[in-house]
Amino acid sequence: MENSFIIQIDHLTKRFPVGKGYFTALKDISLSFGRGEFAGLVGPSGSGKTTMLNIMGSLDSPSQGTARVMGQSVSELSHKDSARLRNRHIGFIFQTFNLLPVYTVFDNVEFALLLQKIPSARRKKMVMDALEWVGLTDKAHSRPNMLSGGESQRVAIARAIVKKPEILLADEPTANLDAENSHHILRTMQKLNEQLKTTFLFATHDEKVMQYLKRKISLRDGRVEKDEVAETINL
Amino acid sequence: MIRFLLKGILRDKSRSVLPVLVVSLGVMLTVFLSGWVTGVFGDVIDMNARFNTGHVKVMTRAYAHERDQKPNDLALLGTTELIRQLEKDYPDMQWVERIYFGGLLDVPDEKGETRAQGPASGQAVDLLSPGSREAERMNITHSVVSGKMPQRQGQALISHEFAERFDVKPGDPVTVFASTMYGSMAFKNFTVSGTLRFGNAMLDRGAVIVDIRDARQALNMEDAAGEVLGFFEQGKYLPGKALEVKNSFNRKYSRQEDEFSPMMLTLGDQEGLDEMLAYSESVVGIVIFVFVLAMSLVLWNTGLLGGLRRYGEFGVRLALGEEKPHIYKTLIYEAFIIGLIGSVLGSAIGVGLSFYLQEHAVDFGSMTENMGMMMPSEFRAVVTPQLFYIGFIPGLFAMVLGNALSGIGIYRRQTARLFKELEV
Ligand SMILES: Nc1ncnc2c1ncn2[C@@H]1O[C@H](COP(=O)(O)OP(=O)(O)O)[C@@H](O)[C@H]1O
Ligand SMILES: [Mg+2]
Numbered sequence: 001m002e003n004s005f006i007i008q009i010d011h012l013t014k015r016f017p018v019g020k021g022y023f024t025a026l027k028d029i030s031l032s033f034g035r036g037e038f039a040g041l042v043g044p045s046g047s048g049k050t051t052m053l054n055i056m057g058s059l060d061s062p063s064q065g066t067a068r069v070m071g072q073s074v075s076e077l078s079h080k081d082s083a084r085l086r087n088r089h090i091g092f093i094f095q096t097f098n099l100l101p102v103y104t105v106f107d108n109v110e111f112a113l114l115l116q117k118i119p120s121a122r123r124k125k126m127v128m129d130a131l132e133w134v135g136l137t138d139k140a141h142s143r144p145n146m147l148s149g150g151e152s153q154r155v156a157i158a159r160a161i162v163k164k165p166e167i168l169l170a171d172e173p174t175a176n177l178d179a180e181n182s183h184h185i186l187r188t189m190q191k192l193n194e195q196l197k198t199t200f201l202f203a204t205h206d207e208k209v210m211q212y213l214k215r216k217i218s219l220r221d222g223r224v225e226k227d228e229v230a231e232t233i234n235l
Numbered sequence: 236m237i238r239f240l241l242k243g244i245l246r247d248k249s250r251s252v253l254p255v256l257v258v259s260l261g262v263m264l265t266v267f268l269s270g271w272v273t274g275v276f277g278d279v280i281d282m283n284a285r286f287n288t289g290h291v292k293v294m295t296r297a298y299a300h301e302r303d304q305k306p307n308d309l310a311l312l313g314t315t316e317l318i319r320q321l322e323k324d325y326p327d328m329q330w331v332e333r334i335y336f337g338g339l340l341d342v343p344d345e346k347g348e349t350r351a352q353g354p355a356s357g358q359a360v361d362l363l364s365p366g367s368r369e370a371e372r373m374n375i376t377h378s379v380v381s382g383k384m385p386q387r388q389g390q391a392l393i394s395h396e397f398a399e400r401f402d403v404k405p406g407d408p409v410t411v412f413a414s415t416m417y418g419s420m421a422f423k424n425f426t427v428s429g430t431l432r433f434g435n436a437m438l439d440r441g442a443v444i445v446d447i448r449d450a451r452q453a454l455n456m457e458d459a460a461g462e463v464l465g466f467f468e469q470g471k472y473l474p475g476k477a478l479e480v481k482n483s484f485n486r487k488y489s490r491q492e493d494e495f496s497p498m499m500l501t502l503g504d505q506e507g508l509d510e511m512l513a514y515s516e517s518v519v520g521i522v523i524f525v526f527v528l529a530m531s532l533v534l535w536n537t538g539l540l541g542g543l544r545r546y547g548e549f550g551v552r553l554a555l556g557e558e559k560p561h562i563y564k565t566l567i568y569e570a571f572i573i574g575l576i577g578s579v580l581g582s583a584i585g586v587g588l589s590f591y592l593q594e595h596a597v598d599f600g601s602m603t604e605n606m607g608m609m610m611p612s613e614f615r616a617v618v619t620p621q622l623f624y625i626g627f628i629p630g631l632f633a634m635v636l637g638n639a640l641s642g643i644g645i646y647r648r649q650t651a652r653l654f655k656e657l658e659v
Contacts, residue, residue, distance in 0.1 A: 059554065080558060087556020098551045102246040107239065112555045114236055159555070 005032040005068075006166060006199050007056055012065035014051055014222075025051045027222045028065070033201065035166070038193045040202035042210060043219035049203035050171055052219070056201065057090050057169050058082040070166065087115055091160030091198075095172035097152040099144040099159075105131070106140040109159045116163065130162035131155075134188055150181030157185060161192060168192075171203045182208045240569050249544070251573055253537050258577025258634050259584065261530040262626035266585025267616070268522045269625050274593065274617035276515035280472055280508060282611045285372050286438065288505040289464030290328075290472050291480055293317070297494040298461065302505075305335040307416050307454060307461055311497055314460045324487075325480055327468050331369055332460035334359040334450045338413030340393065340443055341422075342401050351401035355393075355411060357443045359450030363388065372466070375431065375444060381405055382429025388449050391425035394442040398430040405429050411443060415455040423453035434612035465499075474512065477501040519625070526629040527636075534637025538570075542641050549645060563642050570638035571631065578630030585626055592616035 014026040026048045033039060041049040054060040055067050061075040068074070070089055077085065086092075099108050109130055113123045131137045134154035144152060153173060160168055170189070174182035190212055193200050202209055210216060210230070218226040244251045284290055294302060298309040311317060314332055321330045340355035360369040362385055370376050376384060380395045382405025391411070393403065403409065407427050415421045425445060433439055451457050465480070467473055481499045490496040503509035549562055596613035 057554070079560075083553070083556050083558040085556075086554060090556075092554045094551075098547060100243075100548055100551065102243050102250075103239075107242065111239070111552070114239060115555065115557055115561075 004034055006035045006037075006070060007031075007033040007201075008066075008068040009056075010066045010068075012055070012062045012067055014048075014055065014060070015063045025222050026055075026062075029222075029224055030065075031217065031224065031227070033199060035199055036193065036197045037215060038190065038200045038213060039215035039217065040204055040209060040213040041217050041219055042204055042213075043225070044205060047219040048222040049205075049219055053169050053171050053201065053203045056167075057092060058085050087112060088163065089166045091163070091165040091168045093153070093156050093160050093168065093170040093173045095175045097144075097149075097156045097176070099152055099155055101144050104141050104143055105136065105147070105155050105158075108144070108155060109162050112159065112163045126162055127158075130158040133161065133192065134158045134185075148181075149177050150184060153177060153181070153185050154188065157188060157192075161196075161198065164196070165198065167199045167201065169201050169203075172206070173202070174204070174206050174209055179208065182206070186212045236565070237568070240565055241572065244569055244572055250541055250569075251576075254534060254541075254570075254573045254634060255577045255580065257530060257533050257537065258574055258630050259581035261526045261633065262578050262581025262630040263585040263588070265523055265526045265629050266582050266622050266626040267588045269519045270585070270589030270616040270618060270622050271592065271614075272515060272518050272522070273619055273621075274589075275614045276511065276518075277617055278611045278614060280502070280512065281470075283506060283508060284466070284472055284502055285374070288500075288502045288508065289331075289462075290467050291465040291477050291484075291499050291501050292505065293321070293463040293465070293484070293497050293499050294461070295495045296489065296491075296498045299498050299500060302462075305337070305461055307334065307336060307414075307456065308418060309495070310334070310416055310456060310459045310461045311463060312459045312495070314463060315458055317463060317497060320488075321463070321465065321484075324484070325465065328480070329368070329466045329468065331361060331367075331372075331464050331466070332447060333462045333464060334447060334454065334456060334460055335462075336413045336450065336454060338411055340397065340441065341410040341412060342403055343408060343410065353397060353401065353441055355397075355413075355441050355443045357411065357413065357445065357450070359445050359447040362444075362446040363448070374433070378431040378433050379429045380432050382427065385428045385446060388446055389425060390428040390446075391449075392429050392431050392442075392444040393427055394439050395430040395432040396439055397441055398427070403427055403430075411445075411453070413454060415453075416459060417455060421453050421455070423449065425449070463497075472502050474501070474503055477503070523625065523629050527633050530629055530633035531636045531640075534570075534634055535640045536637075538638045538641030539644065542566075542644055546648070559645055563645055566638055566642045566645075567635060570634045574631040574634030575627075577634065578627045581630060582623060582626040586618060586622050589616040589618050589622055593618055 009029055009031040012026055012029045013024065015022040015024045041052055043049060051060065055062055055074060056069060058069060058074045058077060066073050066075065069085065072085065106127055109127045110123055113126060128137060131140055134157050136151060136154055136158065139147065139151060147155065173185065186209060189200055192198050202213065213230050216228050216230045217224060293311065295309050295311055298306055318330050336357040338355050338357060340353050341349050342351040344350040360373065361367040362370055370384065375392065379392065385392065391409065393409065405427050408424055409427055410422055410424050412422045467476065478501055481501050484499040488496065489498045503512060552562055593616050596615035598613050
């Protein structure tokens, strides 16, 4: 049943040029993720989590092996197709939120829809729906610098989900948040996962995040050390 | 998308303020310098036209060959009939006769003995006919320092400098010695009606200005003139029109084999003024080129700095599924919008400044005084229609070029590296 996997990694190796030689960040990794998973790459800093996420997000490509995302091999995608894949099917959430500071919350969330050339009335509805999901409809016209860290990350989540992507990649989403806000956004994501069947893949070394993961893949020095179904807490 | 970009430009001051300043400054200087150069060159041309070359000039072929010497023995004869013809053939132009003569200006004492003597360069123009515009054309009326304009024949204006040196006052008698058209010696007594200063070394050096009828009598030049000058009604030199007039006149009247047949030259044919006109245009071109270059360099660098600052933004936009070429394109659009704003601002200020200096001339009298060339003592800018759009060339071009160059960095960086900037 190969086709039921939304992401399939096969003997993937990633090397970065360093000086005259290479640094191997990921070594012969094979992994697959089904639709609707709520999984995380865990491991110490430098273990290769971000690199892995970038490849799955088609921002980077494997040196060897293949990474298939929604049936498409990342290394074979043209620039155009990989942009399209990101635009339509993948949402990103970053540690540092990365909202565009000069734009309002609304504008930030709307941006991906602008790229898709969705008509303005529908865009507006979709943006407000996404903001409602994260409980920020009243902040639609605020600027990012007026928001708290928790609110900023919720805007980032709204921005990632507004286009209803199949996959959501979250790189250390709680690293800049306190415990209360961390739990808040994790519960939001859990809810999204359950209700919209969005596949969530985390990169994290935060214990709080791990409590929520249904599957934990431990990376160490670019290798998969453990791949286990985890005990999770429920709402 | 354009609205999205506009918001970005308007809200992100660091993205727009410096480039807008640079562009407006460059555009302003371009516009202003164009206005200034056009004005100054225009004034120089105009002054030459009024005092020397006319918009077109008729001489005998022989006189034309040696026109630097103003050889009156080669003067045009039958000018009354010639002017009648010219007025008939070219009714929308004004035709005037001028006679130049060299000689001595002699200042007698009470007993009629020579008290002082100096070289005189004489100009005879029509000062006294009712309706003559020569005094106004040569700015004589306004150049009178003491005394007044000649009111009747037998009166002369002399250079103020000469008058001071030899202590001549309005009302004093002077004698002009010169040679007639036929080469014999001539002299004529004048009463000094006034002294004048043009503010131009060449014109002021020993200038004597008399009415053309006096010169005709003294120099035996009845119905003759060294030169007949033609002026366009609007007072502005029109190269194309002048050439047309010249060609049609020469075809009709000028005969190669007869060196005393009349021949017409345009202003451009004389004193290297064609080169001057071409030069004034190329100066404007050079100014634009220099500003495009300088501004592009500055804007390239501000673009680079701004771009570095925005790598984070580009990374996010890439992650959200924007394509690199699209990001690059939006950068160019932004540059275009900023260039447009800067160009509008700069043009407005530049035109304003030019307008001010059109109305308030700058006096360079002390600088031009010792120049051999015929230069006006005051320079002014001129507001031409060109000024309203010329600044947009460097403004838009430099801004777009600068950003096109700095934006290349987006391509150079690997997506994942651009993206890495997000992690800091
Ligand atoms: N572009 C790159 N060039 C060179 N080395 C890199 C690059 N990106 C990541 N690395 C290296 O690869 C290793 C894994 O990095 P990363 O995936 O960011 O780890 P993690 O996210 O688990 O902290 C690190 O040692 C890092 O220094
Ligand atoms: Mg990382």
